Amino acid sequence: MAENQPADDTATRIPIFDGHNDTLLGLDRGDRSFFERSDEGHVDLPRARAGGLAGGFFAVFVPDPGIEPDLTGDKAEEEDIDTVAVRISDRYRDPAAMPPPMSLAYAQSRAMRMIANLFRLEAAANGAVKIVRTAAELQHCLATGTFAMELHIEGAEAIDPDLDALEVFYQAGLRSLGITWSRPNRFGYGVPFGFPSSPDTGPGLTDLGKALVRACNKRRVLIDLSHLNEQGFWDVAAITGAPLVATHSNVHAISPSSRNLTDKQLDAIRDSDGLVGLNFHVGFLRPDGERSAETPLSVMADHLDYLIERLGVDKVGLGSDFDGAMMPAAIGDATGLPHLIGELRGRGYDDATLRLIAAENWLRVLEVTWGS
Secondary structure (H helix, E strand, O other): OOOOOOOOOOHHHOOEEEEEEEEHHHHHHOOOOOOOOOOOOOHHHHHHHHHHHEEEEEEEEOOOHHHHHHHHHHHHHHHHHHHHHHHHHHHHHHHHOOOOOOOHHHHHHHHHHHHHHHHHHHHHEEEEEEEEHHHHHHHHHHHHHOOEEEEEEEEEHHOOOOHHHHHHHHHEEEEEEOOOOOEEEEEEEEOOOOOOHHHOOOOOHHHHHHHHHHHHHHHHOOEEEOOHHHHHHHHHHHHHHOOEEEEOOOOOOOOOOOOOOOOOHHHHHOOOOOEEEEEEOOOHHHOOOOOOOOHHHHHHHHHHHHHHHHHHHHHHEEEEOOOOOOOOOOOOOHHHHHHHHHHHHOOOHHHHHHHHHHHHHHHHHHHHHHHH
């Protein structure tokens, strides 16, 4: 993907911490090196530097084995991220036709491989990249220009019923967990992709899922609400004392996708001093739900305006879904982030507000959740 030109030089000086990407999956497929500029996918270190991306939540997401042949080998070279993202989401639209649950052994094998690759990446970076485990480490990275990578697991299929794997992953650096992706597992029910659709699509957490929330609370692991259905959202809210966080979700009142948050959910996040990270996926942005790259930046700004009005300026961030979703053409990849900053500046957002949205709000909620 060609590099976007920054909207202005000032925009690139605002460091951006991103609440969600699927870059580890792209690296696991072997389609590019993180240290070399590529036209594949959305994020590598050179493009991150060019766009002002200072770090983010790096998700370990294990695809269903049924789509694995299309994510490896020659097929991977034929399909761009947009095509893959659309095909995967289409597979998870009908709750009655979900693929069978993946085995624990398969999920753990793939998850551990991606985590090992993350460790190898950090070791090869000669200090340019750091896996952050505390808010203080993140703050130091933002101050020094070290690229910050926070280990996130998206979908808890790799965690066993006894939760032993949670302890292992925590010791490895796991600091945030999405209990489900948009599919069911032993811990709960993810929200299928639907438009127009309510996020209220069925039962929420299982008893084991509620135990997982308590175990995460004990370790101060952030619970990501983005792919849970509505009942699962409320189940987490009833258990946790931590801020409610949806790392990559948008406004249901603007774009009535099942993946977006209702006003009632937004109010609960506000009341918990939580945070919502704006998802860049065009199908979760557009009022018509169309998956079209020709989606203007103004629609992204509309969601941010709404979130700020509903939640407050200190409870809104960015959660791009880079390398896992179809981006607006005006963003394209990480190099296009200054275009969004420029759009917001054109709406009257001052630098103090932009810095809150870009990184400082994430730092606040992580300090509260992880502890200082």
